[in-house]
Amino acid sequence: MILPIVFCIVTYLITAAVIFPATSSYLAMADLFFSDKERDVTSPHTNIFVPVEDSSQPDTESSQPKQETIKASDFTFPSYEDQFGELIIEDCQIYADLFFGDSWYVLGNGVGIYNGSAIPGYGKTILIAGHNNTYFNGLKYAEKGQIVKIRTNYGNYQYEITDIRVTTNVDRSAYDLNAEEENLILYTCYPYDTLGLTDLRAFVYAKYVSGPMIDKNS
């Protein structure tokens, strides 16, 4: 008598466990449409991003962007997991919030600068990670010459893509954190549309074009 009930429960449990990953996103969407709960807009991270006016207008004489300097004491330096800007690559349809740090939380909410690299304008390597299925999926459209825009709470920057390379996640030649010149590296899991875990990473390299440089000792 008890056997059919146990069998029924086990069947339901297994079925629920199997279909949950596929249905969870639809359930969340349904919840969004039909729930009468107040929308929770609070987030555990600090958002210090207030867009600043674009000051890197081309110089009238040289038609080159003016090289500006900003004092480190004139703005709030981001702390770990702070949202302090946004990253835009129009050609790749990438529009992502930019965080300092690259924890799981950060990568679930945008793209993140590795805190062992540097922030834009610091004159060093900026290493930015993003998930391949979400914010950095558009990197599959990246090509040399495209412009990467980074807007922060202290200045607006532009970088030009110079190279794209696929290599393993342990290949230390893919980045140079010792570099003493401003350069940008974006990376994500490869292949771009894979849903599983992979050892491969696609690295997109870009050179500095414009934006205020930070005077560290002021």
Place this chain on the structure above:
Amino acid sequence: MKKALKVLSASLLSAVVIASASVSASAAGINAAEQKILNELKTTAVMNGMEKTLPTNYINQAENYLNTVDITEAEATEIVNKIEETKQWLTSTGATSYEDFTDAQENAFIAKCQDIVSTINLKLSYEKSSQTVTIVDANNKTVFTASNVGANGNKDNDRKTTPSPTPTPTPTPTPTPTPVIEDNPIKVTGLDFNIPGVMSVAGVGILLISAAGVYLIGTKKKAAVRQDA
């Protein structure tokens, strides 16, 4: 008397406001004391005759944190002295790298690092299973994080500090000092959700349900035959 008290309290309040404003205004950037710490972090330690450095990504993390706070000269001096003591201790261990530490040495090294960061009210913890070092501030906010510490150490490039007894006729390039400990800055940027994995689990689940169903029907049939008999 009341007026005097009001003036005194107003003066005290404005002094506090000015002091706090000046602290927050000078918090960003690297001051001379903080530069002293960074310079010390960039020096080498000698382990079993090999020169060792801290990885650049660790120093960058320290620099990024120091950009958010103000360290005094006294604090910097204390930190530098403690780092120097730790470097001497590293030399005395006889180990070549972090990976060669005994459990006791590893615990002692972590305790020394904890003591160094506690100078400026930071707390260091070490998760042995994932080899993850985390430093948090008084508000429990992450200041430094490194995982798989010691997992990628490269002993081949260690630079000997003692000269070779028989110099080779052709000069060879001197390798740079290697990090005393290392981790991988490249993160997992794919999702944990794995379609082939889910399909396999689904397949096994359906197989189990079918097998149980066949067994159940078989058992019932046998029971019915027994009842008929």
